[in-house]
Amino acid sequence: MDQLTPLPVPPQPLRVALLGFGTVGASVARILVERPELASRLRLTHVFNRDVARKRAEWVPSSVVWTDRADDLFAAEPDVFVEVIGGVEPAAGWVSRALTQGAHVVTANKMLLAAKAPELLALAARHGAQLRFEAAVGGGVPLIHGVREGLAGDNLLKVAGILNGTSNYVLSRMGTSDESMASVLSAARDLGYAEADPSADVDGDDAGAKLVVLAGIAFQRYLRLADIPRRSIRPISAADFRYAKGIGCTIRQIALVEVRGEGFHAFVGPALVPLGSSFGRNAGANNVVTLFGRYGGESSFSGAGAGGPATGVAVVSDLLGLAHRTADGGEAWAPASIVSPPARPYYLRFVVRDQPGILASIAAALARQGINLDAVLQEPDYPKDALPFVITVEPCEEHRLLSALEEISSGTYHAQPPLALPLLLGV
Amino acid sequence: MDQLTPLPVPPQPLRVALLGFGTVGASVARILVERPELASRLRLTHVFNRDVARKRAEWVPSSVVWTDRADDLFAAEPDVFVEVIGGVEPAAGWVSRALTQGAHVVTANKMLLAAKAPELLALAARHGAQLRFEAAVGGGVPLIHGVREGLAGDNLLKVAGILNGTSNYVLSRMGTSDESMASVLSAARDLGYAEADPSADVDGDDAGAKLVVLAGIAFQRYLRLADIPRRSIRPISAADFRYAKGIGCTIRQIALVEVRGEGFHAFVGPALVPLGSSFGRNAGANNVVTLFGRYGGESSFSGAGAGGPATGVAVVSDLLGLAHRTADGGEAWAPASIVSPPARPYYLRFVVRDQPGILASIAAALARQGINLDAVLQEPDYPKDALPFVITVEPCEEHRLLSALEEISSGTYHAQPPLALPLLLGV
Numbered sequence: 033m034d035q036l037t038p039l040p041v042p043p044q045p046l047r048v049a050l051l052g053f054g055t056v057g058a059s060v061a062r063i064l065v066e067r068p069e070l071a072s073r074l075r076l077t078h079v080f081n082r083d084v085a086r087k088r089a090e091w092v093p094s095s096v097v098w099t100d101r102a103d104d105l106f107a108a109e110p111d112v113f114v115e116v117i118g119g120v121e122p123a124a125g126w127v128s129r130a131l132t133q134g135a136h137v138v139t140a141n142k143m144l145l146a147a148k149a150p151e152l153l154a155l156a157a158r159h160g161a162q163l164r165f166e167a168a169v170g171g172g173v174p175l176i177h178g179v180r181e182g183l184a185g186d187n188l189l190k191v192a193g194i195l196n197g198t199s200n201y202v203l204s205r206m207g208t209s210d211e212s213m214a215s216v217l218s219a220a221r222d223l224g225y226a227e228a229d230p231s232a233d234v235d236g237d238d239a240g241a242k243l244v245v246l247a248g249i250a251f252q253r254y255l256r257l258a259d260i261p262r263r264s265i266r267p268i269s270a271a272d273f274r275y276a277k278g279i280g281c282t283i284r285q286i287a288l289v290e291v292r293g294e295g296f297h298a299f300v301g302p303a304l305v306p307l308g309s310s311f312g313r314n315a316g317a318n319n320v321v322t323l324f325g326r327y328g329g330e331s332s333f334s335g336a337g338a339g340g341p342a343t344g345v346a347v348v349s350d351l352l353g354l355a356h357r358t359a360d361g362g363e364a365w366a367p368a369s370i371v372s373p374p375a376r377p378y379y380l381r382f383v384v385r386d387q388p389g390i391l392a393s394i395a396a397a398l399a400r401q402g403i404n405l406d407a408v409l410q411e412p413d414y415p416k417d418a419l420p421f422v423i424t425v426e427p428c429e430e431h432r433l434l435s436a437l438e439e440i441s442s443g444t445y446h447a448q449p450p451l452a453l454p455l456l457l458g459v
Numbered sequence: 460m461d462q463l464t465p466l467p468v469p470p471q472p473l474r475v476a477l478l479g480f481g482t483v484g485a486s487v488a489r490i491l492v493e494r495p496e497l498a499s500r501l502r503l504t505h506v507f508n509r510d511v512a513r514k515r516a517e518w519v520p521s522s523v524v525w526t527d528r529a530d531d532l533f534a535a536e537p538d539v540f541v542e543v544i545g546g547v548e549p550a551a552g553w554v555s556r557a558l559t560q561g562a563h564v565v566t567a568n569k570m571l572l573a574a575k576a577p578e579l580l581a582l583a584a585r586h587g588a589q590l591r592f593e594a595a596v597g598g599g600v601p602l603i604h605g606v607r608e609g610l611a612g613d614n615l616l617k618v619a620g621i622l623n624g625t626s627n628y629v630l631s632r633m634g635t636s637d638e639s640m641a642s643v644l645s646a647a648r649d650l651g652y653a654e655a656d657p658s659a660d661v662d663g664d665d666a667g668a669k670l671v672v673l674a675g676i677a678f679q680r681y682l683r684l685a686d687i688p689r690r691s692i693r694p695i696s697a698a699d700f701r702y703a704k705g706i707g708c709t710i711r712q713i714a715l716v717e718v719r720g721e722g723f724h725a726f727v728g729p730a731l732v733p734l735g736s737s738f739g740r741n742a743g744a745n746n747v748v749t750l751f752g753r754y755g756g757e758s759s760f761s762g763a764g765a766g767g768p769a770t771g772v773a774v775v776s777d778l779l780g781l782a783h784r785t786a787d788g789g790e791a792w793a794p795a796s797i798v799s800p801p802a803r804p805y806y807l808r809f810v811v812r813d814q815p816g817i818l819a820s821i822a823a824a825l826a827r828q829g830i831n832l833d834a835v836l837q838e839p840d841y842p843k844d845a846l847p848f849v850i851t852v853e854p855c856e857e858h859r860l861l862s863a864l865e866e867i868s869s870g871t872y873h874a875q876p877p878l879a880l881p882l883l884l885g886v
Contacts, residue, residue, distance in 0.1 A: 063612060063754055166609060172755035174609020181608065182593060182601020185490060185775025310761075313740065327490055328599035328772040331762035334737075336755060345755040348612025 045071065046136075046355050049078035049110035051102065051126060052117035053087045056140050056167070059344025060114060061092055070348070073355040078105050102126055106133065112354055114347055115139040116167075120147045127152060131161045138350040140167035140343050146241035146257045149248055150365050157364070164350035169242045170195065170319040172342030173335040174349070179249050179323060186325030188250045190290035192456075195242040197317030197337040198233035199265050199285035201225045203302070204315040207273050207282045213266060225317060236262030236285070236300040243287040243300060250323065253368035255289065255298055260370065263301030267451050272381055275409050275422040276304050281379075282312045286456060290324075295371035304379050304455045310334070311456075375427040377406065377455040380437075382423070383448035386416045390445050397439040398425060401432040418447040424455065472498065473563075473782050476505035476537035478529065478553055479544035480514045483567050483594070486771025487541055488519055497775070500782040505532050529553055533560065539781055541774055542566040543594075547574045554579060558588045565777040567594035567770050573668035573684045576675055577792050584791070591777035596669040597622065597746040599769030600762040601776070606676050606750060613752030615677045617717035619883075622669040624744030624764040625660035626692050626712035628652045630729070631742040634709045637697050652744060663689030663712070663727040670714040670727060677750065680795035682716065682725055687797065690728030694878050699808055702836050702849040703731050708806075709739045713883060717751075722798035731806050731882045737761070738883075802854040804833065804882040807864075809850070810875035813843045817872050824866040825852060828859040845874040851882065 048064070050057045057079070064076050076096050081087045084100040099105070102122075105113065106129060113130040115137055117123050123144045130137050132155065139145070145152070145168055156163040166176040170193075179188075194200050202216050202225075209216070217234070220226035232238045240262050247255050265285050276282050281304040289298040305311040310332055314320045319337030324330050336342040384390055395405060403425050410421040425433070437450055475491070477484045484506070491503050503523050508514045511527040524531070529549075532540065533556060540557040542564055544550050550571045557564050559582065566572070572579070572595055583590040593603040597620075606615075621627050629643050629652075636643070644661070647653035659665045667689050674682050692712050703709050708731040716725040732738040737759050741747045746764030751757050763769040811817055822832060830852050837848040852860070864877055 059754070067614060172752075172758055174605040174758065177609035178601040178605040178760070181780055182604035182776055183772065184779040185772040185777075187494060308740075313735075325599075325772060327486070327768040329763050329769060331599055331601065331760070333605070333758070333760055335758035341754040342756060345610065345612040345752060349609055350612075352611040353608055 043073075043355075045073050045075040046111040046351065047077045048074055048112050048114060048351060049080070049105045049108065050076065051080050051105065051113055051115045051123075053079050053081040053084070054116065055340035056116040056343045056347065057081070057114070058089065059340035060116070060347045061089070063344050063348045065091060065093065070352070074348075074351050077110055078108055080105050106130070109133065110135060112136040112138060112351060114351070115141055115144070116347070117141070118143065120144055124148055127163075128155060131155045131159050131163065134159050134161050136162045136164070136354050138164045138167070138347055138354070140165070140171075140347060142168040142238070142241040142245055145248075146244040149245070150254045150367075153364055162354060164353065165245065166350045167343045167346035169245050170321060170333070171336055171338045171346055173319055173321065173333045173337065174346070175246070175321055175333050176249055177349070178331075178333055179246070183323060183325060183328065183331065186328045188323055188325050190288065190324040191246050191250045191321065192286060192288035192311075193246070193321035194284055194311055194314050194319055195239040195246075195287045195321070195337065196233050196285055197319060198226045198230060199239070200314060200319075201317045202234065203265060203268065203284055206268070206270060210270050210273070212270055213268060234266055235264040239285060239287040240300045243289055243298060246321070247289045247296065247298070247368070248365040250289075251291070251296070251368070252365055253296065254365035255296060255368050255370060260298045260300060265302045267449075268302050269420070271411070271414070271420045272451070274411060275381065275420075276379070277307070278409055279304075279407070279424065280307055281305060281455070282307050283453065284311050284314065286311065292371045292374065295369040297373045298370055299373065299454070302453055304453050306457060373430050373454070375429050377427050377457070378425050378433055379453045379455050380423045380425065381420060381451040381453075382446065383418055383420045384445045385447050386419045387445055390443070393443060394423065394440050397436045398423075400439070401428070401436040403428045403432060403436060470500075470782075472500050472502040473538040473778065474504045475501055475539050475541060475778060476507070476532045476535065477503065478507050478532065478540055478542045478550075480506050480508040480511070481543065482767035483543040483770045483774065484508070484541070485516065486767035487543070487774045488516070490771050490775045492518060492520065497779070501775075501778050504537055505535055507532050533557070536560065537562060539563045539565060539778060541778070542568055542571070543774070544568075545570065547571055551575055554590075555582060558582045558586050558590065561586050561588050563589045563591070563781050565591045565594070565774050565781070567592070567598075567774060569595040569665070569668040569672055572675075573671040576672070577681050577794075580791055589781060591780065592672065593777045594770045594773035596672050597748060597760070598763055598765045598773055600746055600748065600760045600764065601773070602673070602748055602760050603676055604776070605758075605760055606673070610750060610752060610755065610758065613755045615750055615752050617715065617751040618673050618677045618748065619713060619715035619738075620673070620748035621711055621738055621741050621746055622666040622714045622748070622764065623660050623663075623712055624746065625653045625657060626666070627741060627746075628744045629661065630692060630695065630711055633695070633697060634700050637700070639697055640693060640695060661693055662691040666712060666714040667727045670716055670725060673748070674716045674723065674725070674795070675792040677716075678718070678723070678795070679792055680723065681792035682723060682795050682797060687725045687727060692729045694876075695729050696847070698838070698841070698847045699878070701838060702808065702847075703806070704734070705836055706731075706834070706851065707734055708732060708882070709734050710880065711738050711741065713738065719798045719801065722796040724800045725797055726800065726881070729880055731880050733884060800857050800881070802856050804854050804884070805852050805860055806880045806882050807850045807852065808847060808878040808880075809873065810845055810847045811872045812874050813846045814872055817870070820870060821850065821867050824863045825850075827866070828855070828863040830855045830859055830863060
């Protein structure tokens with residue numbers, strides 16, 4: 033028989049198994065079902081969920097196998113696993129197992145990536161599989177592709193963003209309504225914008241995990257979440273917004289990472305940002321990310337940060353990427369060290385039981401660290417036993433500020449612990 | 460001899476030839492030279508430019524061949540041609556020739572793509588080559604990758620943007636300075652923001668060509684530039700900004716394309732947008748693009764729209780994409796038809812020689828087309844022989860508005876032709 037050039041085999045659709053059928057998993061399934069033009073490239077074959085009977089949806093084609101045993105999925109050897117169960121375990125074990133059997137994995141799980149991205153990326157490379165995660169940061173914002181591919185030609189120097197929708201909802205609402213943190217958080221819970229325990233959102237773990245993923249993409253470096261300083265937005269009060277407004281600023285939960293010599297400065301927490309900046313103007317649960325490159329300057333992305341449909345779009349985009357391509361660059365994230373921030377201005381807010389000499393003593397403590405005052409702001413009409421006032425200081429090293437604050441905190445006149453926020457004027 | 464599994468061959472760097480060494484070409488070369496970590500993937504081998512002796516740059520490695528004969532580049536058979544000469548010819552001929560000999564092409568040339576993308580994409584597919592053009596729209600904004608890959612999972616319904624930096628510079632400056640169009644255009648020329656003949660920018664051809672490219676990416680459909688209605692920003696006056704501000708809006712050159720049944724509505728020209736919207740807040744030469752998807756809602760991208768370094772980043776990103784991957788989806792843009800816009804509100808500005816009965820006659824003409832007035836705005840202190848006033852109308856079909864305006868234009872009281880701008884409140 034003659035040796036014939038084989039005809040090109042029409043590509044088969046990728047067989048997709050869903051690990052998890054919560055909001056995001058259901059959105060992925062819905063997009064696959066509602067967009068018939070995708071059927072030649074992607075076919076949903078299995079859905080795993082605990083207690084799966086209660087999840088079964090009529091609109092999913094009857095060919096799909098529903099199961100509450102993850103083993104069934106591994107035995108079926110799908111081409112791709114979509115991991116949307118969240119949390120580090122059992123997700124990590126299942127993703128490792130999928131990659132080890134050579135299947136691709138698409139995940140929306142920032143906590144998994146923040147904990148284990150380097151190992152999982154290495155495992156994928158060893159087994160010729162791909163690990164994709166456009167959905168893990170800023171659901172509806174096509175950040176990962178934009179940064180990894182569209183800005184690959186640049187040398188990125190800094191990434192800063194609003195990465196947690198709940199915190200942004202709370203702070204942007206406080207910024208316009210003069211409500212207290214407690215009352216806004218409670219309203220956010222009632223509206224479904226915040227969970228019963230909002231700690232991961234307001235204390236910075238959620239944004240921190242996303243920052244780990246973004247830093248991996250932007251710099252191919254792995255920052256450990258535990259090494260990234262995270263500060264809660266809980267101490268922010270209505271008075272802080274009034275004082276911030278007085279100097280043309282508002283307050284947002286900012287996540288940022290920037291190149292500093294051989295290391296990186298990284299930070300998650302409340303910061304003052306100019307009212308007119310893209311961060312200051314960002315309201316509701318939207319995400320915004322700004323990247324600063326050596327050549328291209330500043331680029332920004334914004335959109336819905338979370339929600340089933342937006343995150344489902346990101347998962348399906350990754351699935352289509354797998355269906356179209358044979359390789360994805362095989363990236364690896366090398367370890368990176370966290371270093372101190374550059375000198376920068378700060379907003380210091382004190383709440384004191386008023387008595388003579390307080391300002392003089394604070395100013396003296398700052399002066400001993402070589403820190404120059406920029407302005408002292410005090411609004412009228414606060415009670416004398418819990419009087420808030422604000423000092424802004426010129427750019428200074430963080431360790432000097434912390435030393436001064438340590439000395440200042442020993443004063444007996446404080447009604448609340450002092451609050452120091454970075455003043456990010458360049459974002 | 461035993462049949463051994465061959466060792467993987469270390470990939471050779473792609474040999475890159477530059478067609479053109481203007482601002483963008485020089486930026487591409489500079490990034491390749493300044494980022495030594497790219498050397499294992501990309502190697503600049505040839506630079507073509509007319510009158511090349513005057514272009515030769517000392518910082519380019521001596522191994523690079525400089526020539527003013529394009530034939531030398533084709534004879535050298537590089538892996539990729541970077542086309543940054545601009546204009547339709549001779550670029551089209553050279554890009555076709557490069558693709559035909561199986562080389563990939565990276566281009567920043569929106570006019571070339573607007574004129575010939577379908578043929579060039581087909582030619583690339585036939586010869587197993589790729590045509591990439593991240594740099595052709597919004598230089599520093601990673602739109603193409605973000606839309607094509609990051610939002611591939613969505614069903615996009617609408618794309619709207621500020622795509623021309625010169626027009627945005629002119630309009631955003633008029634919006635804050637109360638200057639006339641003529642004086643701002645002249646200042647923009649002095650500052651290098653506008654060319655001696657700014658027609659392509661202010662009359663909409665530049666933004667229109669970029670819109671053709673964006674529509675191709677977002678919808679895989681080819682709109683002909685000649686079919687896209689383009690309107691100049693030249694008639695916009697300082698009075699228009701004052702009136703717009705009175706209704707919470709400002710004026711920007713907007714390019715938009717949206718799905719309407721089986722066809723597309725497309726438009727380039729000045730429009731009223733809310734002061735607080737991402738378009739209204741966009742100042743200077745920055746670009747902003749907003750995409751609306753069926754599932755993910757709204758996503759926005761912004762950044763430097765042009766300039767050598769930002770555009771150079773986009774070109775190098777495309778080069779890296781070629782170096783990393785074997786396939787790019789092989790897309791094709793099918794022809795598409797342009798249909799009328801949805802009913803929408805309009806801003807109508809008249810400049811008249813004042814006399815009794817003008818408003819009544821205009822209102823009657825609008826009423827005959829079933830168009831409802833929303834508001835009549837007239838500021839004091841204008842001369843009676845060139846009195847501007849504004850009527851805003853409720854959402855109406857464009858053809859009815861045009862009929863009414865035709866009747867109104869026949870009035871003998873006009874000191875200037877009436878101006879109608881769409882009022883885009885949803886952007």
